[in-house]
Amino acid sequence: MIGVTGKARGLSCYLSVKKCSRFFDPLLGICQRAIMPLKMLDLQTAQQLGWNVSIFLRAFLLCLILFHRNIRSFPFFTIYLVANLVTAVILLLTYHAYGTNNWTAYFVAWGSQAVMLCLRALAVAELCRLLLGRYRGIWSLAWRVLLSCAVLIVAYAWIYAAIIPEHNLESGVIVAGRALELSMAAAIVVLFVFLRHYEVASDPSIRSLALGFFLYSCVSVINFTVLEKYSRRYEAVWSATGVFSYLVCLFVWGWALRKTVPRSIFGPSSLFAKNVYERISPEVNARLRALNEQLSHFWNVEAPRS
């Protein structure tokens, strides 16, 4: 995410056309494009505009986090945003120094993307804990399930990568990126299913942050899949889609962080002794099973008649 997606090619055109020598030229770029006639706003330009706006939105989000003192509630999310912003700057410098059709730029772009994916996974894990961590029992089950989902999807992607005919860097990057995005999206959905199943009330801000991650991951999976099929023909659209979906994601986060999010309190030592659950749970299950059997009895008796 992060911007790296759109940058490799979008930025190259931008930088080559503009021939900018100064570091803060994106500011000028935004102003110029804001007054540009609409008909000149082609995909590349729109993408570049989106990329520039996203940089400022990231900085704005960081300011929001600091202003509302949400850094204590979302340390990993803050780290992710800072790293994201730093990465954007590094990429700008790299493209400026080496151009875009260069292996150094390629590895810097995708290397930073890998780091960002890891940081994003940590931020998502943080949100999961914020939403479910207060309930020790549920959390102890949920983190295992969430992790299993993620691992299973990555394992599937690994097997898929091993059996596809083409073995090159490009397909490897696509498969790995897609798998990680899909596992993140799946983990977030499972998290929401847990919230629903246990009827846990959750903070809307945290939910919105998670939704932002989910939306971006979903678009990325689709984006990677189409890119894999149509390859170079789709690159420009792929790049622009990445930038715009991230922009949407930033707006969602901005809305979520518009106010102070109360810090979650974890780990009230124990509300119940462990043996209470051990005793009640099987009893309840037995009764549920019996009620189920009643229904099946209805069904089994009546079915032959029909």
Added chain:
Amino acid sequence: MSFSFFSYFAAIALLLALLVWALRSPRRRASQSKDEAALLEQLGRRHAIYLPLIRQALSPVDIAFIASHGSAALAQRIRKERRRVVLAYLVALREDFNRLLRFAKLVAALSPEVATAQEAERLWLSTQFAWRYQMVRAVIYAGLLPQRSLDALSHMVSELAVRMETAITELGEHTAVAAKMASSLDGRGADVA
């Protein structure tokens, strides 16, 4: 390649559908019972134990008598009434089931540890129940009334009611105390609706 291409779209569609379902707030259930104390009070109720009375109301002798001494329209009306009674009983059965489920979730939420097997079994049971409930409703709407099964049902429900009553009454007090503790920690009332 083509299968893989569409499978990712399908996976995303599935995730989106699941997300929409998960985000739908269970307000209906929340309004049924405002807090944990109400839930615990209702746990003592067993709609299903009224089954003998329902069975009596469904007696075929009554229907035969009405058919022989009354009009066809009256017999038809009685049949409709019977169907309504069985449907109401089914709804009550589902209420019993949902209350138990909520109780189990509350206990799980307030426990320091939960067993994966127990939770998975409960999830499976509730899926099964939802499916069977719909099937039985369909059968009843089709005009088939399950009289023969009611005898066995009556016995089973009574037995279970007694067995669970003891355990739940004993542990209900613990749950109420724990729910109050959770409420005070959260500051907004207990989170487990």
